Amino acid sequence: MPLIKNRYGKGRVRVMRIHRDGERQEVSQLNIKAMVEGDFARTYTDADNSMTVSTDTIKNIVNVVARENTGLCAEEFCQVLARKYLDTYPQISSVALTSHETRWTRLSFDGKPHPHSFVLDGNGRPTVEVAMARGEAPTLASGVDGFAFMKSTQSGWESYVKDRYTTIPETADRICATSMVASWAWSAKPASYPAANARILDSLLKVFSTTYSKSVQDSLYRMGEAALAAVSEISEISMACPNMHFIPINLAAFGLDNNNDVFLPTDEPHGQIECTVGRG
DSSP states (O other), X not given: OOOOOOOEEEEEEEEEEEEEETTEEEEEXXXXXXXXXXXXXXXXXXXXXXXXXXXXXHHHHHHHHHHHOTTOOHHHHHHHHHHHHHHHOTTEEEEEEEEEEEEEEEEEETTEEEEEEEEEEXXXXXXXXXXXXXXXXXXXXXXXXXXXXEESSSBOBOSOOOOTTOOOOOBSSOOXXXXXXXXXXXXXXXXXXXXXXXXXXXXXXXXXHHSOBSOHHHHHHHHHHHHHHHOTTEEEEEEEEEBOEEEEOOOGGGTOOOTTOOEEEEOSSXXXXXXXXXXX
């Protein structure tokens, strides 16, 4: 029987880099999955390991490249790492890397940023995906996973399909909240990946926060338009937004109206809204 497809690698390779620039230090904590494809079929079909690189070695190379490149942002680091595998092992034909970053935010005291103290930022994990094949141009996407945001008003859900299965009432004033997974594909290198990523997130949040939302779908499309307008180096942006629901609690048993003030938070089952916006 033929072996149709195979790849292997190392997942959850965690590494913290510290880059020192005089008194000031920068930290970057990454969780990396590195997968390779190439001339490895005989390991599966003939128990022949002679061409196969150990997954432990794949992990070790992450640490070596981290030591040699403490100052690179995640996007640049992952590209250097992918190239290292291809340059070191001719039997590897392509590499796919996925990186999730744990964000540490610099502390400030009396308005002055501290050179080496940080607090954990728990809202969302920046992501990087790199695919690099021998002899071909690499593809690169950045994004964020689990980035939560909400607004307490200026959101509605009206004029939708109604039939005998419909129970949800219309509203022109509801909480809108989500934990977004988003990624954007780079068509050119920006002057700074971190600065460009920050502009993209700022543009998404500005549209979400400052405009009325007729639906999550309505907001997502306009958010995508704003991100593409803000950063010319991306070709498209994909967003997946599970609703974080807040259900009005019935207080009639206590002789009280709710007045849209008190809610039960719940995240399942949840609406799942997804879209990709690209350049025409």
